[in-house]
Amino acid sequence: QVTLKESGPVLVKPTETLTLTCTVSGFSLSNARMGVSWIRQPPGKALEWLAHIFSNDEKSYSTSLKSRLTISKDTSKSQVVLTMTNMDPVDTATYYCARIRLGYYDFGYWGQGTLVTVSS
Amino acid sequence: QSALTQPRSVSGSPGQSVTISCTGTSSDVGGYNYVSWYQQHPGKAPKLMIYDVSKRPSGVPDRFSGSKSGNTASLTISGLQAEDEADYYCCSYAGSYTLVVFGGGTKLTVL
Numbered sequence: 001q002v003t004l005k006e007s008g009p010v011l012v013k014p015t016e017t018l019t020l021t022c023t024v025s026g027f028s029l030s031n032a033r034m035g036v037s038w039i040r041q042p043p044g045k046a047l048e049w050l051a052h053i054f055s056n057d058e059k060s061y062s063t064s065l066k067s068r069l070t071i072s073k074d075t076s077k078s079q080v081v082l083t084m085t086n087m088d089p090v091d092t093a094t095y096y097c098a099r100i101r102l103g104y105y106d107f108g109y110w111g112q113g114t115l116v117t118v119s120s
Numbered sequence: 121q122s123a124l125t126q127p128r129s130v131s132g133s134p135g136q137s138v139t140i141s142c143t144g145t146s147s148d149v150g151g152y153n154y155v156s157w158y159q160q161h162p163g164k165a166p167k168l169m170i171y172d173v174s175k176r177p178s179g180v181p182d183r184f185s186g187s188k189s190g191n192t193a194s195l196t197i198s199g200l201q202a203e204d205e206a207d208y209y210c211c212s213y214a215g216s217y218t219l220v221v222f223g224g225g226t227k228l229t230v231l
Contacts, residue, residue, distance in 0.1 A: 037220075047158075047166065047209050047222045060219040096165060105213040105220055106156040106171035113165055 002026035004111035022080040022097030029075045035100045036080040040093040089118045123221035131229040137198040140226045142210030150191035154213035157195045161206045205230040
């Protein structure tokens with residue numbers, strides 16, 4: 001059974017750095033056919049893809065947020081970590097991690113999401 | 121502004137069919153057959169409904185179908201049911217640099 005679960009702070013202050021962790025089970029981060037993406041959704045708004053990491057450590061970032069994002073993985077812990085610097089109230093959103101299939105580029109499994117609020 | 125354009129809302133009565141469009145460019149929707157569609161109920165994570173333009177994952181009713189013509193992809197839901205009321209998002213591969221882009225979402229109301 002494939003599961004993903006996001007964890008991290010629920011509240012961050014403006015200018016702080018956000019660190020989110022996605023812990024996966026039911027598949028390995030070393031699986032060449034799989035990867036993990038981070039996707040966010042501000043309240044009442046659309047989904048926005050943020051970043052992705054494949055098993056070979058290949059990474060991709062949203063063009064508009066590239067300078068603020070870093071994605072990494074720890075295969076032994078089955079975890080994918082996303083950091084976002086210089087947080088702003090407009091970054092308030094539910095942050096999801098999702099599994100992506102290489103060659104299909106679809107998200108068949110999602111975490112439950114974690115709401116992060118940026119406020120002083 | 122989202123990269124892919126969807127209507128903000130559509131509606132239909134039970135038993136009817138509705139179609140949701142998703143318009144992109146030759147760099148995403150028109151350039152690849154990697155369009156997927158997601159259903160999202162309030163407070164829930166999105167659920168994959170269609171991948172590779174027109175394929176259904178196991179467990180998704182065949183009332184849901186997808187297609188593509190040029191730079192526009194479409195999701196058609198036939199035999200509308202009350203539980204189909206949700207937000208729907210399209211997503212397309214956009215190359216190895218950007219990877220994927222989402223649509224702005226469409227709210228489906230079952231009258």
